[in-house]
Amino acid sequence: MKNNKLRTLLLLSLAAVIFGSPFFWMVISSLKPNAELFAWPPTFIPKTVTLEHYQSALTARGFSNYFLNSAIVSLISMAFNLVFCSLAGYAFARLDFPLKNVLFITLLSTMMIPVQVTLVPTFLMVKSFPLVGGNDILGRGGTGLLNTYAGLVIPHIMTVFGVFIMRQFYMQFPKELSEAARIDGASELGIFRKIFLPLGRPAMSALAIFTFTQAWDDFLWPLVVTSDRSMRTLQLGLEVFKNRYTADWGPLMAATTVSVLPVIIVFLVFQRYFTDTALSSGIK
């Protein structure tokens, strides 16, 4: 048995090196002074450790603002998705209703048109959203949802892709599970709340992580939808360190490292639901 554990540990470590080394290289680089960053041959342990890049990154104009904005947008998106995608995913997976498959395939098809061309029309819709941002009822005159948190979250909430995950996950459970509960007289909402919501925790954790990641990493949409510097998100903030032909690699590595940390935290928080071994199907 010890051999097994050792072998597993070896595999885990090998994979960790393959998947983790670029990231660790990035972190190590962020601690090196400019002159050592691209030294050849490269040094794995920095000859000089410096925090100057972190200082430049964190004190860069508006950095804390961008961080906050990204956090708000990502958390809102995550919350919306957890609620609405699990409901919809459950329904598509386990409830029968007319036009179910047609509706689902229609939703799926929205994922198939590349974002480059829907960017401008979506932008126009957000700008012309009626009765907000100075718009009249026909959406003219103002800037609609531009430069607002609502505008920023639009592509990330109630995503089809979230519904898809939840649907596939809920399809894994046998029909008998729902039927037994119905025979016992439970209401539809009750079945969802008491049985499938708890069962859904692993998938919902994955959904939470994904939504947060996607919203956090989104660059194109925030670029287009914000003109107010105070509404910019972190990914846009990283651009500050890039020039036309070159980049400020030191502060860029530092800023990038800082920008990855929240996602890692969200990941670690939710991933423990993947080993909730108290899960059982309830079927005897």
Place this chain on the structure above:
Amino acid sequence: MIICLALGFTALGKTKVTVWFAGTPEALMEAVDDRLVPAFEKANPDIELAVEYIPWGELSTKLTTAFAGGIGPDIFMHGQAAIAGFAETGVIMSIDSLIDKLEDPEDFGGTLGVGLYRGKNFMVPVFGSGRLLAYREDFFTESGLDPDEPPVTWEQLRAYAEALTIYESGRLVRAGLDIPVSAIDLQQVWTGFLIANNGTLFDNDFNPIFNSEAGVEALEYYVGLIREAKVASEYGLTPIGNLSPIAAGTAAICFMNNESLAAIKEYSPDVYSKIRLSFPPARYERAGFYSFAGFMVSNSTKNLEATAKALTFLTSKEGLIEINTALGSLPPRQSGVEAEYIANDPNLMKFVEGSKYAYGNPNVPFWVQARDIISKYLERAIMGVMTPKDALDGAADEISKLK
């Protein structure tokens, strides 16, 4: 947020002029936000100057969406290569009427002509970048060459490069000459050889004429450097982050622009002192690629008078010195070379000097597409997939179809 609302209220009654800068370096934002904008607003209390900074790579996306939504900026910065496209589609207006409102327009010299398209001027240049020949004096000495005598002719360039190239058991350890083999860089550098050979890209009616004898000769020379003299690999050399091949020691000579040189100073300081600059070698004349980015005025600007004032201010002698000092770039104004950051930097002075050999992108309609087509075919010649003559003919052919 409350402060913003309050400011919003006080802004009522003021005319707002939006200006988009390309590039987001901290120094630039500091110069503009902390010094230029307050100075302008103080001198013009009835105008509010709203400045935005857009990353270079995303300029086109941001402009497209903004103009589509009717909220485009009044003034925006872009590279000169974009002028033709914007002018054709009516996005920008001609600035001819605004030129005499600028501070001392004569001071710009030839650079004001960079924005000419179909006889009208569309851009006031703001900052420039140029390419010169850069070489490692230590490698020169190693290979028995005199670092004070850089190559002056094409033949010399090839001979020097061959002497500097090092192969070890068949592996290219050091390329004698690092020249681009793909993408925009390829088109820019090769055009230098075309012009040095008395060729041009387009005639006055925008017909492609680079497949002339001069062009074919220039391409044959270029391809010959790679495929016959083998001074570089047909796959090219790539910079890693800010580590360009010449700094890593994998190349001895290259065509370098001033930004990259500045990066070497910062990231490879011990190598920086070993790099020397010289002007591109000549066939009939020397030719170095220089490009300018500048301000363009959008057609949808609501208050032309206020916009003109902003334009004049930002492109004044002082304004441009602030901007160029922040960017470390080449100033478009002749008076600009007196700025401290240039006068104290002999390498930058060399770039300024080299501008007398400058050539830029031609302002033809469909330039961006044409440029990509030229690159595509040049690459094929370099990889040996097509002969130089066929490649240039193919490119000219495809470009003619664009009209």
Place this chain on the structure above:
Amino acid sequence: MSSAGKLKRRITVTALIFIAPVVVYNLIFKIVPIFVSLFLSLTKFSGFGEARFIGLENYFRIFGDSEFWRAILVTFQFSIEVLPLNMLISLLLALLVNSGLKGIGIFRAIYYLPVITPMVAASMIWIWLYDPQIGILNFLLSLFNIPPVNFLRNPSTALHSIVAMRIWRGAGWNMLIYLAGLQGISRNLYEAAAIDGASSVRRFFRITLPLLRPVHVYVLIVGMISTLQSFTEMYVMTGGGPLQSTTTVGLLIYRAAFDYMDMGYASSMSFVLGIIIMILSVVSFRSRQQKEA
């Protein structure tokens, strides 16, 4: 109404309430823009000014555009190379980390890191990795006396090199999905099988793999959509070269829309791509549906 009928109605009503927010939302914010794009594909539009109606001209142009069809091949090749390996590696990773080992969470996070490492950093590191002169891979090759390979600039290896990076980048993502799926499989089933004397390998092939089928469908379809639309990696790592060997349809669309100011043409290319993706997805979806029935 019979009690069966009442039940059916109750279920239908509940379902419709559950799906309403998502459906309405996506109808407004996803479907409407798609229709607008469809309209744009029938016009000549630079993104600025007027959109001039030109009917199906853009589509006829695609028909004769050899660059487009070359890009379709490149895109398909990319997808075919990435998907199976990606699914396999993610599944293996998920199995590896599907345990209660203390600190397994750290390993899971490490495998997820490539997903969240921003492209600007990841691309620089991979470009370094692949460099023919100062890259680690070529250094390793030289130890075996193999001549250097210019991974990203040699037309024969460029696409494969990006495939490798894509697999590396996407493995953690699908790992999470498979992990969720694995957790959804009842422990009871495993215990029952263990009592019956089934070995862990048999358990895997007889119980786990079949039960994961809905998850496979997801990973396959989303993977297909994502790889067939890909353009960021190509844009950043090779710019579509060398010799257009890494020019995907996604890249062509981006260039047409934002570099060449040809929105109409970009939209029409998107629709052709979208329809291809749709056909493939429906086929995969339907075939899996039948298997489940």
